Amino acid sequence: MRAEKTDEFDALIVGSGVSGVLIAKKLGQANKRVLILEAGQDLPPDINEYMNRFLTATAKVPESPYPPELFHGGKLTDPATVNAGRPTVLSLGAKGGPGDWQDPKQSYLIQDGPLAFGSTYERVNGGAARHWLGTSLRFLPADFEMKSRYGRFTDWPIKYGDLESWYGEAEKEIGVAGDAQEQTNHLGISFSSPYPMPKIPLSRVDKAVDAAMSGLQVGGVGLDELQWRVSSTPAARNSQPYQDRRVCAGNTNCIPICPIQAKYDPSVTLAEALRTGNVQVRYRCAASAVEVDETGRVSGIDYIQFDGDNGPVIRRGRLTAKVYILAGNAIETPRLLLMSKSERTPDGVANRRGHDGVIGKFLMDHPLYLAWALAPRPVWGYRGPLSTAGIEVCRDGEFRRDRGAFRIEIGNEGWNFPIGDPDTTTVDLVNGLNNSQLNKDNKALFGPALVKELNDKLSRQFRLGFLIEQSPDDSNTVSLSATAKDRLGLPRPRISYNLSDYTKRGLAAAKTTATAIFDAMNADQFTSAPPVDDPSSFPWPSGQMTRLKYYGAGHIVGTHRMGSAAAASAVNDMQQSWDHQNLFLVGSGTFPTVGTANPTLTIAALCLRTADHILHRVLN
């Protein structure tokens, strides 16, 4: 294939998510010429197009506002008919039912199991961070040193101190509101610069949980001696005007879409990148292969340009640059690398011919344990950002030798996440049902009695979400489906996924902790057990009838891990491929371990560090 004349580009970036756009902006500001390839489409001229898709969606899931269409003819869209497909949480259903998780006609991901991988992403301007929550926690120092501190897994090739200043840069770039002193006091982590915005105030729900902390005792999960406390959550959400964006109005809708862009999303940075005049972006261009020359350097990226989500191919071409940066996500980036098989790269690019390649291995998430309860008095959920605080003090300790750690996210959206409220309880009370467990007498109410009962129930609802540290297991993989393809004819991602006993013990400890917190609050717990055919559940204790359910946290991590030596990793600490010096694989795929912090801030810090390295060491 003949390469287009694009020699003027210093860098070619695949993906316009948070990783790609931060690097693009930094390179563009330094007068480097950058081209971004994005498989999805540009934003509509008016955000109301996305808002109206959200408002009218009967199932309001993280993917609802965004293209391509989730439904076609009353069924989930067949991913084989879509040029650049994406996963949806709607295809995590039981075998044989609607949204069958293993039906390739309903699920973009080809899930081999034994358990379901529950996290999703977007392929559109901004990538998965279109539907992110905004949580911007730093990793803890121990998160980089699991091997040396706890004898588990592996250490990162960098420590907290190597990343500290870059965290500060990232907090400014994406605009984080937080209280550094509180983070230091509660977690013992150092800050060399304050957050650019003051913290987001706590919600009534946060305060109700906080009020119970002094009397909380959690036994048997390594947290006996803990001084429990609620911490405000640093978030990329405006507490004052920032980057020409508005202050948060508490729309309670960070996921899937902030209607006023008070929450950072990568289109903010992309706009700044484009304004440098040195950055271009091409939408609806799916990268299909990475080419490597005889010297081992990447020599080009093949792409397919298409018209519309389901339209024809317009052009196939090859683009060249001095440096190549794959910034898909931890599923699409290994997919592209594994599709890039040639005589020179028989196992795919960056996958170490003749060695134990790691591309696609060690897939992780933060399996999320969800617990919900009715407080004894109103806490007034459904107000404020989706989450404004959490419990962070339980994120580290000696227990990590034995089980996965967790952080606890306090939800401000009542039982919307657990059971789809207010709809479920409202339908129950009007139609005499009890799917919510809040209408045990199956009353069918109307008139003022309905108002009173519904007010009482909705105003007391709250939930906790536990983000569990998942162990990196080389059997959890992204590979290529041998049979299922997208409309471009490219093989779809195949996922093998399981939870280790280490991870399961973390989930079990979360269940114990949730019950203790609810007891300390005198709250009535309603967390329900999953059905036996739920693919995101497992028996626990092992061999027993009782089951634990987990959700995806949207944190796709670990499939092109960094390391200190080429033998067991894909990239070095600059996210630079060991095999191909002008190739960078960026994003949470480079995390060797997942910790408990939501990954985006660490992604941003790593990418700013990588951009600096490219400018001063590679393109200088």
Place this chain on the structure above:
Amino acid sequence: MIDFTRRKVLGVAAGTMASAIGAVQLAEPAAADDAADLDLFVRLSAALTGIDALQLAPLRDPLQIKRVYFKQAKSDPAFESLMQIVRANPDDPAGAAGKIMNDPDPKIKYLGRSIILAWYLGAWYQPTVLAQTPPPSSVVPLKIISPTAYTQAWAWRVAQAHPMGYSELRFGYWSDEPLPIDDFVKLKGA
């Protein structure tokens, strides 16, 4: 520190809504012989929902969501039978509501429930689905009636809150208690 006024909380500022939602869907004007039925429909809706008719359909009503729900309900085959009960009790909507909710004809009873759910959730739950036995573990609406219907849904106000994705309040409001329920919802007959 936060400027709460009831008008802001209840938020019926049409200009804001129109710009925020983009496409406000106004139903076509009702035919003259529908006008009386529309009025009765609103009074029945107040009795069914427990929410004062002037909140469901304010005198100055730029959104006219009542017409949208009226049109939706009218498309149901049992609507005429339901309206006969209302017409027979023009001065007693509460009595009509009681008759409808206890009507031996399930088509009428479940249409009454669908009308309540439309006002509360902005979604159309088909009476035939509500009537299913055994009941489904998850009751799914046929559709969200319109973007405006979602943003005007009353369940959120009954929770002393706002529709997810549609706050008209100011930064930090969530840190304070909401206004009392009476400021969100005027009970029918209260």
